[in-house]
Amino acid sequence: xxxxxxxxxxxxxxxxxxxxxxxxxxxxxxxxxxxxxxxxxxxxxxxxxxxxxxxxxxxxxxxxxxxxxxxxxxxxxxxxxxxxxxxxxxxxxxxxxxxxxxxxxxxxxxxxxxxxxxxxxxxxxxxxxxxxxxxxxxxxxxxxxxxxxxxxxxxxxxxxxxxxxxxxxxxxxxxxxxxxxxxxxxxxxxxxxxxxxxxxxxxxxxxxxxxxxxxxxxxxxxxxxxxxxxxxxxxxxxxxxxxxxxxxxxxxxxxxxxxxxxxxxxxxxxxxxx
Amino acid sequence: xxxxxxxxxxxxxxxxxxxxxxxxxxxxxxxxxxxxxxxxxxxxxxxxxxxxxxxxxxxxxxxxxxxxxxxxxxxxxxxxxxxxxxxxxxxxxxxxxxxxxxxxxxxxxxxxxxxxxxxxxxxxxxxxxxxxxxxxxxxxxxxxxxxxxxxxxxxxxxxxxxxxxxxxxxxxxxxxxxxxxxxxxxxxxxxxxxxxxxxxxxxxxxxxxxxxxxxxxxxxxxxxxxxxxxxxxxxxxxxxxxxxxxxxxxxxxxxxxxxxxxxx
Numbered sequence: 001x002x003x004x005x006x007x008x009x010x011x012x013x014x015x016x017x018x019x020x021x022x023x024x025x026x027x028x029x030x031x032x033x034x035x036x037x038x039x040x041x042x043x044x045x046x047x048x049x050x051x052x053x054x055x056x057x058x059x060x061x062x063x064x065x066x067x068x069x070x071x072x073x074x075x076x077x078x079x080x081x082x083x084x085x086x087x088x089x090x091x092x093x094x095x096x097x098x099x100x101x102x103x104x105x106x107x108x109x110x111x112x113x114x115x116x117x118x119x120x121x122x123x124x125x126x127x128x129x130x131x132x133x134x135x136x137x138x139x140x141x142x143x144x145x146x147x148x149x150x151x152x153x154x155x156x157x158x159x160x161x162x163x164x165x166x167x168x169x170x171x172x173x174x175x176x177x178x179x180x181x182x183x184x185x186x187x188x189x190x191x192x193x194x195x196x197x198x199x200x201x202x203x204x205x206x207x208x209x210x211x212x213x214x215x216x217x218x219x220x221x222x223x224x225x226x227x228x229x230x231x232x233x234x235x236x237x238x239x240x241x242x243x244x245x246x247x248x249x250x251x252x253x254x255x256x257x258x259x260x261x262x263x264x265x266x267x268x269x270x271x272x273x274x
Numbered sequence: 275x276x277x278x279x280x281x282x283x284x285x286x287x288x289x290x291x292x293x294x295x296x297x298x299x300x301x302x303x304x305x306x307x308x309x310x311x312x313x314x315x316x317x318x319x320x321x322x323x324x325x326x327x328x329x330x331x332x333x334x335x336x337x338x339x340x341x342x343x344x345x346x347x348x349x350x351x352x353x354x355x356x357x358x359x360x361x362x363x364x365x366x367x368x369x370x371x372x373x374x375x376x377x378x379x380x381x382x383x384x385x386x387x388x389x390x391x392x393x394x395x396x397x398x399x400x401x402x403x404x405x406x407x408x409x410x411x412x413x414x415x416x417x418x419x420x421x422x423x424x425x426x427x428x429x430x431x432x433x434x435x436x437x438x439x440x441x442x443x444x445x446x447x448x449x450x451x452x453x454x455x456x457x458x459x460x461x462x463x464x465x466x467x468x469x470x471x472x473x474x475x476x477x478x479x480x481x482x483x484x485x486x487x488x489x490x491x492x493x494x495x496x497x498x499x500x501x502x503x504x505x506x507x508x509x510x511x512x513x514x515x516x517x518x519x520x521x522x523x524x525x526x527x528x529x530x531x532x533x534x535x536x537x538x
Binding site: 114 | 285308310380401402403406408439440441442443444447
């Protein structure tokens, strides 16, 4: 997904939207930007500074600067949760653990080698279960006896679930087992960083209350989830952008190093995990 | 006249072989679907009908079931592991084989057998599905290509794609990325074969290769995959005429021999 957050000089959010990236849209971040501008009632010339982040940040020709998603996430999350020390981010392509001190990123760890323990695990398995991804959380809360999913691998877990379904295991118990599997894998990764409170959980999977509960059970601390856990990276990018703009103004330098136009990406740069 | 039935209820397809006086007389294959029990019954009834001459269940002296869904074929008294069935099947076809690569839908297993056709050792990709047929299944789905066309298409590749991920699930996204860049499907498919060949040859290396080496399972129907494995390992593989039926054949041979290894 492509997310756009526009903040004003008081760090108040003027617009925040989520649009498609996908295979066809990855060079069309300008369209999502246009939608965000329309929502905020602004034109592109009103924007002082643009920071692009994420796997596809190189495909944003109208950005002043590209900054890694780790830095932007750390900034965005710190602005919402000033006491944050540990962040767990589970997205569709990877899972990350971040350590933050005084609003700055101090360490991180990630898994992007295997779909187990990422959102893709659930994406694949909802097809087998015949439920919608957004229904997983509420469904899992109805579980009375969660199953243990013994396979780590998504494909093997899929077979395991088929067997469970044919045995008549209740859906909530299977879903709760899947959530536990993700939570267990991500917890084992994140604990290498020494998990300290406050713990904040972001990324698309953080919208799943079942995974939040399962992670809380593993970690043993309360987990905070932002209202919109997909937007923390874009928010951080906007806040960092504001700082760059203010710095340039303070030094009396021009804000932009080049003239920016709201074009689609002309050349197609491929990032390995996009 | 003694007839024996071997059933291989796999996670992708279910196969049946009937042997009569030691010679296969009928082969049948069906997609497994989700109900292993139903498919194993259907497979048994349909393969009996294929034999003709009003042959019924009562004419089958013994049946052995194998494969992921073997326990669901509860009408069948005997079950054997697919390792043993594969070994018996291959040894029947190629008495010189000492190593077998069995590429199935979700597992790839490599077996070493001795000169008497007995299992010496084996390895399975037990932790992760990469290296098994499902990677191809997934990519075919993305590319909207029929699995049977994959081999020939891949042979026309000019610049095989190098997959960066070892994960079959992430391989799907990578295939989508390549398609959106305009990479020809031939190159993508050949890239999947290279990735599989690497995984499979490392399994063989871990087990320890002894020649001759045979290949079977549904993956062995794919000429592109066979070529990639042969090029990676540097020798020719023994290829059965019906590679998907080797385990079912082995099961039928076990039924005929009266040998018991597994659950009965």
